[in-house]
Amino acid sequence: MKKLIxxxxxxxxxxxxxxxxxxxxxxxxxxxxxxAAGETAAPAAATSDSINVCIASEPDTLDPALNSAxxxxxxxxxxxxxxxxxxxxxxxxLIIAPDCATExxxxxxxxxxxxxxxxxxxxxxxxxxxxxLTAGDFxxxxxxxxxxxxxxxxxxxxxxxxGYPDELAVEATDDKTLVVxxxxxxxxxxxxxxxxxxxxxxxDVVANEGWATDPSTYISNGAYTxxxxxxxxxxxxxxxxxxxxxANVTMKEIxxxxxxxxxxxxxxxxxxxxxxxxxxxxxxxxALKEQYPDEFKVEGQIGTYYVCWNINExxxxxxxxxxxxxxxxxxxxxxxxxxxxxxxxxxxxxIAQGGQVPxxxxxxxxxxxxDGSQFYKNAGHNDGFDGYYDxxxxxxxxxxxxxxETLKKYYTYDESTGMFTNFPTLTYxxxxxxxxxxxxxxxxxxxxxxGITMNLENQEWNTFLNTRKNGDYSVARNGWLADYNDxxxxxDMWVTGSGNNDAQFGKGAxxxxxxYSLDLSDLGYDVNVVNGTWAETYDVIIGLxxxxxxxxxxxxxxxxxxxxxxxxxxxxxxxxxxxxxxxDSSVHGFFSNPLGYxxxxxxxxx
Amino acid sequence: xxxxxxxxxxxxxxxxxxxxxxVITVTFFVMRAVPGGPFLSEKxxxxxxxxxxxxxxxxxxxxxxxxxxxxxDIVTKFDFGPSIKLRGRMVIDVxxxxxxxxxxxxxxxxxxxLVFGVVLGAxxxxxxxxxxxxxxMVLTTAFISMPSFIIGSLMVLILSVKLGWFPANGETAKxxxxxxxxxxxxxxxxxxxxxxxxMLDVLGQDYIRTARAKGVPPMKIIFGHALKxxxxxxITYVGPMLAYIVTGSxxxxxxxxxxxxxxxxxxxxxxxxxxxxxxxTIVLATLIVIMNLVSDILYKLVDPRINLE
Numbered sequence: 001m002k003k004l005i006x007x008x009x010x011x012x013x014x015x016x017x018x019x020x021x022x023x024x025x026x027x028x029x030x031x032x033x034x035x036a037a038g039e040t041a042a043p044a045a046a047t048s049d050s051i052n053v054c055i056a057s058e059p060d061t062l063d064p065a066l067n068s069a070x071x072x073x074x075x076x077x078x079x080x081x082x083x084x085x086x087x088x089x090x091x092x093x094l095i096i097a098p099d100c101a102t103e104x105x106x107x108x109x110x111x112x113x114x115x116x117x118x119x120x121x122x123x124x125x126x127x128x129x130x131x132x133l134t135a136g137d138f139x140x141x142x143x144x145x146x147x148x149x150x151x152x153x154x155x156x157x158x159x160x161x162x163g164y165p166d167e168l169a170v171e172a173t174d175d176k177t178l179v180v181x182x183x184x185x186x187x188x189x190x191x192x193x194x195x196x197x198x199x200x201x202x203x204d205v206v207a208n209e210g211w212a213t214d215p216s217t218y219i220s221n222g223a224y225t226x227x228x229x230x231x232x233x234x235x236x237x238x239x240x241x242x243x244x245x246x247a248n249v250t251m252k253e254i255x256x257x258x259x260x261x262x263x264x265x266x267x268x269x270x271x272x273x274x275x276x277x278x279x280x281x282x283x284x285x286x287a288l289k290e291q292y293p294d295e296f297k298v299e300g301q302i303g304t305y306y307v308c309w310n311i312n313e314x315x316x317x318x319x320x321x322x323x324x325x326x327x328x329x330x331x332x333x334x335x336x337x338x339x340x341x342x343x344x345x346x347x348x349x350x351i352a353q354g355g356q357v358p359x360x361x362x363x364x365x366x367x368x369x370x371d372g373s374q375f376y377k378n379a380g381h382n383d384g385f386d387g388y389y390d391x392x393x394x395x396x397x398x399x400x401x402x403x404x405e406t407l408k409k410y411y412t413y414d415e416s417t418g419m420f421t422n423f424p425t426l427t428y429x430x431x432x433x434x435x436x437x438x439x440x441x442x443x444x445x446x447x448x449x450x451g452i453t454m455n456l457e458n459q460e461w462n463t464f465l466n467t468r469k470n471g472d473y474s475v476a477r478n479g480w481l482a483d484y485n486d487x488x489x490x491x492d493m494w495v496t497g498s499g500n501n502d503a504q505f506g507k508g509a510x511x512x513x514x515x516y517s518l519d520l521s522d523l524g525y526d527v528n529v530v531n532g533t534w535a536e537t538y539d540v541i542i543g544l545x546x547x548x549x550x551x552x553x554x555x556x557x558x559x560x561x562x563x564x565x566x567x568x569x570x571x572x573x574x575x576x577x578x579x580x581x582x583x584d585s586s587v588h589g590f591f592s593n594p595l596g597y598x599x600x601x602x603x604x605x606x
Numbered sequence: 607x608x609x610x611x612x613x614x615x616x617x618x619x620x621x622x623x624x625x626x627x628x629v630i631t632v633t634f635f636v637m638r639a640v641p642g643g644p645f646l647s648e649k650x651x652x653x654x655x656x657x658x659x660x661x662x663x664x665x666x667x668x669x670x671x672x673x674x675x676x677x678x679d680i681v682t683k684f685d686f687g688p689s690i691k692l693r694g695r696m697v698i699d700v701x702x703x704x705x706x707x708x709x710x711x712x713x714x715x716x717x718x719x720l721v722f723g724v725v726l727g728a729x730x731x732x733x734x735x736x737x738x739x740x741x742x743m744v745l746t747t748a749f750i751s752m753p754s755f756i757i758g759s760l761m762v763l764i765l766s767v768k769l770g771w772f773p774a775n776g777e778t779a780k781x782x783x784x785x786x787x788x789x790x791x792x793x794x795x796x797x798x799x800x801x802x803x804x805m806l807d808v809l810g811q812d813y814i815r816t817a818r819a820k821g822v823p824p825m826k827i828i829f830g831h832a833l834k835x836x837x838x839x840x841i842t843y844v845g846p847m848l849a850y851i852v853t854g855s856x857x858x859x860x861x862x863x864x865x866x867x868x869x870x871x872x873x874x875x876x877x878x879x880x881x882x883x884x885x886x887t888i889v890l891a892t893l894i895v896i897m898n899l900v901s902d903i904l905y906k907l908v909d910p911r912i913n914l915e
Contacts, residue, residue, distance in 0.1 A: 058865070061693045068649060151655035151662070153647055165654070210694040231703045232865030233778075261863045263766070264773055462642035462878050469650065479648075499650025 048605045049252035051587070053276040054268065055598060057260035058232045063212040064199040065145035068153035070481075070596045071278070073196045075256060077597055078237055079220040080199035081244075083119055083138065083178070084190050086593045088602075094593055096190045100125055100133070100200070100221075100244075104190050107182065113549070114162055114169075115185050121176045126242045127202060128225040135172035137200040142180075143168045144206070145197045154197045157483065160186045185549045188486040195484065223249045223601045232258055250589065251603045266582075275584040275605070276598065282435060285353045288582070295582050298355035302366035302594050303481035303577035304490070305352075306359070307428075307443065309335055309570040312508045313474040317411055317422045325531055328515035330410060335569025337406035340399035341446050344391045347574055351438045354580045359573035360387025363487045363562055366576070366594050370555035375487050376576075379562055387573075388566045404450065419451030426454040430477035431464040439574070440477065471504040478502060481577065485594065487558045488545055494565055495539045503570040506534030518564060520544070523553055538564055615903055622895045629891040630680070630884070634673055637883050644690040644878045663690060663881075676884065686885040691877040697885035704867030705889075707782075708859070711866060712851045714786045719793035719847065724840065726794075727801025728833060734806065742802075746795035754854050758788035758861040785862040789854050793847040797840055805836040845901015849894045856890075 056071035064076040077086070085099035098104050100121055107115035125133035144150055146158035146165045155165060162169035162181040169181040182189065192198060200221060211217045218226045223243050228236035235256040239249050257274060259265055265277040266284060280288060280296075288296045315331055316322060322330050344358035357365055361379040369375040380388040389399065407413070411420040428444060430436040437458065444454045454475065459467060468476050480500075482489050492498065496506030504510060511533065518537040520527040525544060529537050541561045548554040565571060579596045589602040644663075645656050660666045664675065679685040686697035730742040749757070761784050765771050773781040808814065809832055817827050859868035867886055874882035 060691055063693065066693050068647065148652070148654045148658045149662075151645070151651055151659040153649050153651055155651065155655060165652070209688070210696070213692075213694045213699075232707075259863070264863065267766075267770060267773065461876055462646055463640070465646045465648065466642040469646070499652065500648075 049250075050255070051251055051253070051276075051600055051603060051605060052255045052257060052274050053278075053598075053600065054257040054259050054265050054274045055276070055278040056258070058258045061212055062218070062226075062235075063206070064196040064201065065141065065150060065154075066152050066212075067196055073595070074597045074599075075235065075237075076196045076199060077599065078222060078224045078254065078601060079218075079226060080196070080222040082193055082195075082199045084193040086194050086597065086599065088591050092591075094591070096194055099194070100138075101178075101193075104193075107185060107189075109185070109549075110181070113184055113547070114181050116179060116181045117189070119178045119180075121178070122244055125221065125244060127205075127219050127221050128240055128242070129219050130242075131202070132175070133200060133221050134175040135178040136175065137202050138178050139170045139172045140203050141201045142170050142198065144201070152197065154195075154483070157192060157195055157197045160184075160189065160192070184547050187551060187554075188484045191484045191486075224254065234258060249601045251600050254600050269582050269584070272584070275587050276581060276590070276600075278579075278581045278598070280580060280582060282353060285580070292582065294585050297581050297583055299579045299581075299592060300357075300366050300594060301481065301577040301579040301596050302364050302485065303479065304359055304362055304364045305356070305479045305574050305577060306362065307572040307574060308468075308476050308478040308502050309572070310471050310474055310476070311504050311510045311568060311570050312471065313426075315424055315426070315474075317424070320410060324513075325515045328513050332515075332567060332569045333406060334410060335572070336567075337403040337569075338447070338452075339569060339572045340389060340403040341450065342443060342572070342574065343396050343446070344574055345393045345396070347439060347442060351442060352435070352575060355578045356575040357578070358391040359576050360385070360389050360391045361562065362565060362571050362573050363490045363558075364482065364576045367482065367485060367487050367490070370552045375555075375558075379559060380566070381559075381563075407450070414451070417451070421451060423452040426452065426474050427457050428454050428475045428477070429457050429459065429464065429467065429473040431461045432458045436477050468502045469499070471502070471508060476502065479577070482595065487555075487562070488542075491545070491558060491561045491565065492542050495542050496535050503568075505538065505568070505570070510534060516564060518560070520557070520560065523556060611906060614906065618899055618902060622899050625895050626888065626892055630677065630888060631673075633884060633887045634676065635669075637878075637880060638669060640878070642878050644880060646878070663688075665880075680888070686888075687881040689874075689879055689882045691874070691879040691882070697881045700870055700882060701867060701885055701889055704865065704870040704886075707864060708855055708866035708868060711782060711785055711789065711855055711858070711864060712848070714782070715790035715851050715855075716793070716844075716848060718786065718790040719797055720840075720844075722790075723794040723797025724801050724833075724837065727798040728805055728828070728836075730798065730802040731805035731809065731836075732828065739802075742798060746798045749791040749795035750799075752792075753857075754788050754792055755857045755861055757791055758785070758858055761788055762861065781862070782864070785855075785858045785864050788861070789851060789858045792854070793843075793850055796847070797843060800839050800843055801836060804839045805832060808832045808836045842901065842905045845897045845899075845904065848897040848901075852890060852893050852897070 055074055056069070059067070059069060059072045059075065061067055062072060062075055062079070064080055067073060067076055081099045083099060083101040084096050084104055087095055087097040089095050096104070101119040102122055103120075105117055105119060107117045109115050119135075121133070121135055127133055142158065142161070145152055146155050146161065146168050148155075148165050158164050158168060160182050162183050171179050173179055186192070202219060205211050205217070205219045208217055211219070213229075215226045215229050220226070223240060223245065224237035225240045226235065227238040228234065235258065237254045237256070239252045240246065243249065257268070260279075262279045262281040265274065266280055268274040269277045315334055316327060320327070320330070348356040348358055359365075361376045363375050363379060365374060365376050367375040369378050377386045379386065382388070382390075384390070385392065385395070404413070407420060412422045413420055426447070428440050430440050437456070440456045444456055447454045467473055468478070480490060480493070493500040494503065494505055495501065501507065514531045514533055516529070516532055516534055516537040518527060518529045518532070518541060520541070527540060527544075529540075538561065541557060541564065545554055545557045545561065548557060579592065581592075581598070583590060586605050588604050588606070590598070590600060591602075592598045645651060645659050651659070657666070664672060667675075679687065686701070689695050689697050689700055692700060726742050726746075730739040733739045765784060766773065772784050814827060814832060817831060822830075855866060856868035856871060858864065859866045860872060863869070867889065870882065871886040871890065874886055
């Protein structure tokens with residue numbers, strides 16, 4: 001028996017050591033695969049036609065239709081070519097340029113107001129397996145991406161196309177001609193076509209459900225092909241020499257390392273292994289700004305970080321005696337007053353620290369208006385400042401005083417302590433994260449200084465989404481990033497039936513509240529509602545925007561919609577997002593777009 | 607092997623299967639009772655699309671039907687189904703991918719714990735009450751009482767963030783060094799203590815005294831007689847140790863961002879990826895059950911004095 005024991009033990013140890021040794025030798029052994037571990041990164045970075053970057057961890061999917069993440073969009077933009085693409089002109093300005101299409105044609109308006117576009121594909125377009133790319137592949141891909149059956153997060157990007165979601169009006173009249181009909185003229189149509197959901201995929205390729213998870217089945221048509229994917233480690237893209245524009249693709253190989261640990265990204269950036277990292281530890285930001293003034297980049301990103309009130313939350317004191325329209329207007333006035341108690345400059349400078357811009361409107365910086373100016377600068381129609389309230393540092397004290405005066409109309413104010421004594425207790429809901437917590441703590445302390453108690457409650461992400469969507473909260477953290485440069489993407493989410501209507505406009509008790517007014521008679525519309533419901537006002541104006549073909553009028557309607565939205569006080573913008581990344585100074589020819597996508601195809605190192 | 611032993615083993619296997627079935631059942635229903643769902647995202651999909659997705663994954667059927675379908679697929683086809691969040695990937699592939707890393711991590715940790723534990727334990731016993739013994743005993747007490755996630759976090763803070771000697775994540779081979787150490791310290795300390803006390807016990811036995819009296823060289827006494835016999839309790843500890851390493855790696859993989867099955871398990875929960883939650887839970891539970899089973903059986907084989915009933 002003892003012999004047996006000894007043998008078992010010895011065997012266990014030998015196996016253990018063998019396996020242990022295995023783990024250290026697998027890295028060099030794996031170098032013949034493009035997916036090597038850290039050790040091989042340094043020499044790869046030293047050559048000028050290969051670049052190592054890290055933009056995020058393992059993507060959920062690299063199927064362009066199913067992807068809804070910024071990192072997935074960056075990857076698919078290198079792997080696929082749509083009809084249009086983001087590019088830089090000679091002066092370095094971002095433009096939307098034709099990609100697979102020979103040109104981005106103007107639409108032809110039909111009698112019923114719909115608009116038809118006809119595109120011709122370039123000659124010699126190929127899939128990465130050598131087959132010809134046809135217009136029919138585009139038609140198939142678009143119909144698939146929009147379909148209810150696929151249920152893609154970004155299916156709604158096809159909402160502008162006639163027949164959405166399941167009868168999409170897009171047809172290939174021959175192998176090189178694609179005809180698509182939109183419900184009405186859409187200002188951002190060319191930009192939509194540069195969006196990953198609009199990239200072509202081939203029917204026989206995607207018939208295999210797992211096609212997008214393995215390089216051997218990943219057939220694409222873009223500047224690069226996927227040549228390696230070690231899950232949770234690295235994705236390797238290699239230049240596609242059959243790409244029609246291969247002559248202008250300077251970077252031969254891109255290794256997208258997969259990590260979601262900002263500290264890890266930073267140490268790999270510092271030791272020169274990764275030349276671009278898309279995230280840095282928040283607490284390192286002040287130091288990095290000093291140490292790497294040329295490599296620490298802050299770019300505007302079209303998005304707003306905001307606080308969202310549940311419109312059905314009763315915040316009036318028990319003895320207010322207000323009902324109906326009066327009560328609703330009072331609540332709006334109170335919410336709009338509380339908005340002024342927050343010092344947004346403090347939030348961006350002391351807490352977020354990433355160069356964010358204090359926000360005073362919901363439609364963010366970066367969205368253009370009808371005349372090409374910034375939409376947010378024209379919002380609120382105020383002189384001397386942008387947006388709906390003045391968020392400059394100098395204005396804070398006056399804002400604060402004004403807010404106190406407004407709140408005094410509804411609540412008991414103790415002059416000796418400077419506190420309100422009968423404001424109902426609020427709860428601020430956020431998803432578990434240090435950053436959101438720090439902001440929540442500030443918001444809570446700002447209210448506590450005037451006697452309003454706002455408790456903090458955090459929930460794990462998925463539970464949080466569920467709670468917020470169902471309106472089981474009083475005040476919640478929220479944020480929204482644009483998918484295309486048009487303010488409608490920030491406005492149509494607040495219609496009654498929208499799945500993103502977290503504020504619960506027109507839902508629950510608010511459904512029957514008649515407190516909203518809308519007068520569009522000066523714009524030539526037969527709409528003049530006084531004290532109507534949300535559905536009779538906001539839903540109506542969004543409908544008009546979606547069918548409006550007059551650009552100037554359409555943008556004016558969007559300003560009116562935002563006015564109505566902001567008048568409720570339910571949306572409390574805090575700051576406009578920025579995209580922070582670090583780029584090694586040896587890299588040239590890199591660019592990113594306002595949606596946060598990064599482009600490496602024209603990069604050179606040296 | 608006696609029929610009594612065989613009966614015992616069969617009984618234990620039956621118990622193991624029952625345990626796994628209970629784990630499956632409880633996980634299935636608790637998971638579905640938690641708020642949220644796999645199709646929730648910041649950008650909400652339309653209700654029609656949500657219905658279509660639910661139908662695709664069979665989630666439109668009554669919960670009991672889904673439960674029995676799931677059980678049937680597992681038992682008859684060993685089919686864990688597709689992942690919902692990682693679209694296009696099968697749960698079994700995600701698990702295998704994760705296991706590659708986790709097994710590496712776990713086996714290394716177990717080997718280190720065994721080798722160093724036995725050596726340190728023997729040293730401590732031979733230098734009883736000496737300086738080495740005292741140092742070893744203080745350290746092992748510390749390692750046993752400190753949870754692995756505290757040790758792990760401290761190591762990340764000091765060795766990765768402050769000194770920068772090791773990567774803070776376990777995505778590379780070098781990155782696995784810290785998690786392996788963090789995971790092995792506690793079982794190593796246990797083995798050290800076990801070896802020490804059992805070695806002291808053996809060293810006091812008559813046959814050792816006889817060997818000494820006969821003039822057998824000290825090295826031969828230690829390696830030829832003492833160590834061999836003092837390893838019996840260590841063997842019985844291997845099962846629980848492996849179970850500890852499996853559960854411990856859940857935490858360690860989070861602390862060090864190791865892309866193993868533990869991390870897949872946690873992210874499947876945050877994403878409400880129901881099939882992946884079930885798959886990872888079943889695999890981890892099965893591993894633990896098997897290890898305990900093997901350990902119990904080994905225990906009996908090693909020491910016939912143990913009463914199986």
